[in-house]
Amino acid sequence: MLNVIEELSDTSRRLILSELRSGAKNVSEICEGTHLKQPNVSNHLARMRTKGIVQSQKVGRQVFYLLATPEIEAIVNSIFVPSDASRADLDFPEMAKSYAKAAIEGDEAACSEIMDTAFRARTPLIDVYQDLLGPAMAMIGTWWSVDAIHEAQEHMATEITHRMMARTAQIAGPMRRNGKIAVLGCAANNYHVIGLRMISDYLRMSGWKTLFLGPNVPVKSFVTTVQNYHPDLVLLSVNAAEGGPDTLKTVQALAEAKSKKLSFRVGVGGQHANQAPDAFLAAGADFLASDLRHFAAEVLPSFSS
Numbered sequence: 001m002l003n004v005i006e007e008l009s010d011t012s013r014r015l016i017l018s019e020l021r022s023g024a025k026n027v028s029e030i031c032e033g034t035h036l037k038q039p040n041v042s043n044h045l046a047r048m049r050t051k052g053i054v055q056s057q058k059v060g061r062q063v064f065y066l067l068a069t070p071e072i073e074a075i076v077n078s079i080f081v082p083s084d085a086s087r088a089d090l091d092f093p094e095m096a097k098s099y100a101k102a103a104i105e106g107d108e109a110a111c112s113e114i115m116d117t118a119f120r121a122r123t124p125l126i127d128v129y130q131d132l133l134g135p136a137m138a139m140i141g142t143w144w145s146v147d148a149i150h151e152a153q154e155h156m157a158t159e160i161t162h163r164m165m166a167r168t169a170q171i172a173g174p175m176r177r178n179g180k181i182a183v184l185g186c187a188a189n190n191y192h193v194i195g196l197r198m199i200s201d202y203l204r205m206s207g208w209k210t211l212f213l214g215p216n217v218p219v220k221s222f223v224t225t226v227q228n229y230h231p232d233l234v235l236l237s238v239n240a241a242e243g244g245p246d247t248l249k250t251v252q253a254l255a256e257a258k259s260k261k262l263s264f265r266v267g268v269g270g271q272h273a274n275q276a277p278d279a280f281l282a283a284g285a286d287f288l289a290s291d292l293r294h295f296a297a298e299v300l301p302s303f304s305s
Helices: 004-008 011-020 027-034 038-050 070-080 092-104 108-120 125-145 151-172 194-205 219-229 241-257 271-275 277-283 292-303
Strands: 054-059 062-067 181-187 209-217 233-237 265-269 287-289
Touching: 004 011, 011 027, 011 038, 011 062, 011 070, 027 038, 027 062, 038 054, 062 070, 070 108, 070 151, 092 108, 092 125, 092 151, 108 125, 108 151, 125 151, 125 194, 125 292, 151 194, 181 194, 181 219, 181 241, 194 209, 194 233, 194 265, 194 292, 209 219, 219 241, 233 241, 241 265, 241 271, 241 277, 265 271, 265 292, 271 277, 277 287, 287 292
Parallel strands: 181 209, 181 233, 233 265, 265 287
Antiparallel strands: 054 062
């Protein structure tokens, strides 16, 4: 995945990307707008073209450069557009409600603008996930449970949110690897993965290598993956009560798979886990993660001690 922030951290590349916000330009125009030397501009453009951040188009004898995709353009714009708002000025409950309404209507542009408002206020990733996307998706889940929306709307909102999260991950970019590995997934008959994806993103941006297995993973496949990759952490999520039995079986199998050569910690999160923590701890879980903020503050630091 592209690390746009890494490119923007370099002053010259930042100037070049800012210049390309107004449209395609050739090297001479970029040099004029940025006051950078031609070899410097050409080298940076070549690097960013290799990384898929800019693309080139030949018109006659001239080569023009532009931002590679609408997604890259949105990321660059969200960072450069000034904002008078600060994190403290944002009304996250209202933003979450607006996001939820836009998502079930399939209005991805409106969802993106709400996300951009948070980005321009330099809101930390953990707050974007915990205070905006998390409550919005919980709201959508409640609407679905009382038949206020139909299943297709819930699925559409979920897919939009996955794309918003992928964009957020591009903006933040990963830290240097710390050598630790995490395997994350949902056991069989568990399909709600957004909360788990949030933790996966946070781990990756904290320097972990993350293996995200997604929903509905059979016990044998889950255990085999853990045996193959020797992770430091295994994390499961269970939101609905009907997914509890298979999650318990997976936790038990993981606990039995531990050995002197295969040492890892098992955590469980999600709404159902929060409601019945004792059952999962008794099955072999080492800890419960009630939400992303709790995981970041209480669980993750123990892996660096």
